[in-house]
Amino acid sequence: MDPISQPLIEDIKDDLMPLIKERRAGALLAVLLDLHPADIAELMAITGDEDDQAYIFGLLNEPELASAVLAELSTQVREPLVEDIPRAALADLVEEMSSDDAADLIQELPTERVQQVLDEIEEEELEAVQPLLAYDEETAGGIMATEVLAIGEGATVGDALELVRTKGEEYDPFFYVYVQDSHGRLQGILSLKNLVMHGPETSVLDACNREPVSVPVTMDQEEVALIFRRYDLLAVPVIDDKQRILGRITIDDVVDVMREEADEDIARMAGTDEEEFDETSIRKIVFYRLPWILASVAGGFLAGVLLDYFAMNMALGISLVAFVPMIMAMGGNAGSQAAITMVRLLALRKLNRSEVLGILWREARVGMFLGGITGLSMGVIAYFWKGAWYYGVVVGASMAMAVLVAASMGAMTPILFKKLKVDPAIATGPFVTVSNDATGLLIYFGLAIFLLRFFSGAN
Amino acid sequence: MDPISQPLIEDIKDDLMPLIKERRAGALLAVLLDLHPADIAELMAITGDEDDQAYIFGLLNEPELASAVLAELSTQVREPLVEDIPRAALADLVEEMSSDDAADLIQELPTERVQQVLDEIEEEELEAVQPLLAYDEETAGGIMATEVLAIGEGATVGDALELVRTKGEEYDPFFYVYVQDSHGRLQGILSLKNLVMHGPETSVLDACNREPVSVPVTMDQEEVALIFRRYDLLAVPVIDDKQRILGRITIDDVVDVMREEADEDIARMAGTDEEEFDETSIRKIVFYRLPWILASVAGGFLAGVLLDYFAMNMALGISLVAFVPMIMAMGGNAGSQAAITMVRLLALRKLNRSEVLGILWREARVGMFLGGITGLSMGVIAYFWKGAWYYGVVVGASMAMAVLVAASMGAMTPILFKKLKVDPAIATGPFVTVSNDATGLLIYFGLAIFLLRFFSGAN
Structure with missing residues (x-):
């Protein structure tokens, strides 16, 4: 962990890329030997090309340096690279690593190679590494090193x-x-x-x-x-x-760990996988994102059927449809505000039952205020837009209710997921957001139809 | 920074709360003196009550401990607490702090108190702290301490x-x-x-x-x-x-800093303020969230006007409306996937112009694939649902286009915001998501109307 000299690799990579592409080994190696292993690893990631990565790694003729670079690489870059390293050479590289880095690397290997590599590494390193392979990766045992003085x-x-x-x-x-x-x-x-x-x-x-x-x-x-x-x-x-x-x-x-956990939560919110942040292959990115998109197709389909049913079968006229985008936008918004806040609180604090109930109750009250305020403003918009006062009441009341329900569901889903041992952050993703849409529409149309019948009866 | 003994405050707070509520000074102080200052600060935050916080802080009769607790408190708890501390006492507490903590506290004070406190603290501490007040809070100067050996x-x-x-x-x-x-x-x-x-x-x-x-x-x-x-x-x-x-x-x-930056980004995605994660007042939470909700009212209104116009004025019938929730859900989803990923990449890496262009081009291609796949599946759904083959073509083609545009806009907005020196994470929030909705609808209806006219002419 000796601090190293500047500059950052980002500032010199434009000079290095031609050397890599033209395979100018001597000139390139002269630069590489002055770099911090983390910078060499970053440079390899930047090339985004497996052949270039293997070429750069092949130049590192000091096992200590090669091992340090290997320890710094992301899984995406490392996996294909390691495949081509013969078992004895790989064992030598593993022996240079600290036990936690060595265990991480071995856990990424295909099952049949794990034993091959363990057979090759020397006794002392084996004793340091083998116990680590037994611990769950996301526990203290999974991130510790066994080297202690x-x-x-x-x-x-x-x-x-x-x-x-x-x-x-x-x-x-x-x-x-x-x-x-x-x-x-x-x-x-x-x-x-x-x-x-x-x-x-x-x-x-x-x-x-x-x-x-x-x-x-x-x-x-x-x-x-x-x-x-x-x-x-x-x-x-x-x-x-x-x-x-x-x-x-x-x-x-x-x-x-902090970086990983933040990546994971943010990836769930985006509706993708945290691996994507280090990924350059279009096929893989599409593969990460598609399930979430298809989940929202399902939710959207449900909302569409509702919309179609109410809009086609009611004699109420089409004006109710004009407020559908606002219902959806606001319900989705209020729902994710509550869900994301709840996920963040779960990540940052240890909460007991009474605190969780306290936060849920707080969210419900926040939902009531937000619903009330937005309902009121929507009611005013509806009145001036559509000219009939009961439209204002109908739109405002159902909007308020939809926002309240979305906020409450948004706050409750992460808690429910946590109870079920599912990652609470999934509740911030598209699937749950979209199912909020359908609920919001159901409330809106249900309440609107009820109230409109009531008012048209009263008129 | 001496490590301290367990347990975490979370595990014993249920025993402490009654002591606090009943103002049992002796019993409480006996426990507090065994706690780490960070735990005392956390306990104060957990009470969620300004009177309780002032009471606990008032018990801390050793200036060194009181000063350490004060340095650990969040702004929300600290601001009201500090208001009631006389200037001389406050100056004593500031003198015990390291220069960076002292500067952070002084910067939170109301302008008229800053000079009062600076006048009271002794020369040596003043020399350490005063230079720090001049640096931008979000730079190296803003987070450094001046104590160096x-x-x-x-x-x-x-x-x-x-x-x-x-x-x-x-x-x-x-x-x-x-x-x-x-x-x-x-x-x-x-x-x-x-x-x-x-x-x-x-x-x-x-x-x-x-x-x-x-x-x-x-x-x-x-x-x-x-x-x-x-x-x-x-x-x-x-x-x-x-x-x-x-x-x-x-x-x-x-x-x-890492925690702050993650909080900030996540708050933007949620459509709230990072202060909310430490906030318990309903009024303030509503205040943080409302602007984003109202922004989505604006976007939703725009989409609603479009929907109303197309649905009312076209002789095309209402069937197009059934696909509106899917268009909105999927456009919003594809847009936030691209936006959140882009914001994360901007936060984790230093990207130069050609890399940014590379990522944008990658996102456009990802958008094409996602749009193609979802468009195809929507087309099939539309065909079976509505029974007319040209519905399938119309819905599929416009869905594909809407997803492509949403993904491209989602990727471009954070870059544009960064150029304009606006926090790119705002692009992941409700405002931009909702404006994607309106664009998606415009594309959907525009293309659908064009294609339907074309097909009905052809038939």
Whole structure:
């Protein structure tokens, strides 16, 4: 994690692209060797071409650099690239990686290759990596690394400094030495600052923080991220149910989790897959988006049948139809405001039952106000547009009701999805939005017909 | 930044709420003193009540703790609270804060109080804070702190260690000692690991990283976050145009920026304000959402007028109207897929002109495929539903065109907004979605009428 020199790859890529396209190995390699591995990975992604990517990767003749670049690549770029690397060479690259990066890469391999690669890597790395393959990818165990610097509780600050000097280079990024008892149970954490501030003869137990935050190996990664953010942490030890240290999670892993989770939520809202943000193939993008579009065809069809039925079979005349786009636009809008807000609150906080009920009740009241205000303004528009006062009442009242129902449904669906163990963010996508449309139309026409009959009877 | 002991406040708040409501100062304070300041701040937010918040804050009799809690509070909770703190007391609290937190708080104060507080705080803190007030909040200068440990290039590792021992406690979180020349220009950075790994007689210039990443004080905070994420950084020095060190940005600030930016984008997509996620007042939530709802009234009205005009004045019969909800749902859907994806790409990457054009062209082709597939399926539905083959052609062709246009507009609007220095994420909100609806209807009816005339002439 040594900081590197500028400039960003974005500023020099226009000079590099011709070198890549013309396969000018010497000139290109001279530049690549000065770049940070993350920049080389970004450059490969920018080319958007598998042959170019394989060519650039093939130039990296130092295993350490090649391994670092491989660890930085996105799954989209890495998968096809790794397919063509022979198993022994791949095992060498995996051995250079930290255990969490190695486990991520191995989990992407086709099943038949996993065992091949595990057979080739050396014992020490195998012991570090294999336990990680068993954890759920979205838990603390799935994002931790097993490389921890641990020292017995009887040691001194001088011993700990010696440990850092001999082993510290291998453990990057490095934040803490963990103090453990003879059963491997976490007793405290020692920062480098603790080490520098205390004399070498001090006992590590006196120098360390004896009440560190730790997370259980089964904790969901979103909750891990919440803890890092709340307490401005840099690293936490991961422990099993007997308080034994299994590994550690560092802030850079958590930054990646935050990015992933935001990508996922935003992709659901868009009605696509988060993979799309790294994707350049038109076929795949269409493939990601099409299911959502087709879901909205289904919802739209339902609304269309309703519209057709009411518009064709009622003697009420066509004027009601003029307000359909407004009903749909506003219902959809009020519904997604409530749904997106709810999903965001679920992502940022741990809410208990009474808080959830409190938020639902708040949303219902917000829906009433929004419905009331929009209903009133629509009523006024309807009156002036269509000239009959009862149109205003009918349109206003049904609009108010449609907005209220859409907002309440929008707030409830994410909660319901969460209960059903479905990603709540799906509730912000097209499917639910469109089913709001149909409900809105049903309310609008139902109420309008009822009220119009009532008024025409009264007139 | 010492890690703290569990449990999270969420797990114990149900026990604390009665103590707060019943104003049991002694019992409450005993618990509060064991909590992390971030948990106390969260507890105050959870109460959702200004009186309770003022009561809890009033219990915190240690200025250091009160100041740390104040720094952690969200603007919504902090603003009303700070109003009631006398200027001298407020100045004392500000003095305990790091320069960046102090500057954030001062910038929230009403104009007339800013100078009052600045007059009260002591010289040293004033010098640290005042320069920060001049920078744009969303730049490197706006998020940096001015507390940096710097050492001359002639010093040794032993000197640097001595500096850390005497001053390190004040500089929290602490990552690097910056090496500067006699003009204050950045020459390198020294991590604690560098210090521990080298003997005390080594020159700092030999021990340090001489090519560190630094950022100019004017850099946009989103770009700073991109650099941190790309290179897994913990801290960067902030420099002026003569390479002189002005301050430093640490990873915890960047995590906050990432959270803010995600909140902002998601709020735009929802059609509300990011402040809403911390808001409990119904009046304010309605106030945040209403403008977007009213914007969609405007768009819906436009679509309604179109629908009314075409439906009333054409002899084509009402069957075309049945497909209106599908046109609107699918156009809206395809438009937001493209818009949200584009906004996400703009947020995650630095794109140059040719890449933007490439993405637009890709989106147009994706739109063609999506439009083609949905148009075909709609055509089949229309044929079987309405029984006339030319309905199928008309509905399918206009649907395809509407989806293509919506996807292209969805991709282009964020780019256009960015050019106009408007937040591109607004393009994902209701206003633009709804204007897509009107365009979709116009295309649908226009093309349908043209084709139906053509076919009925041909028949």
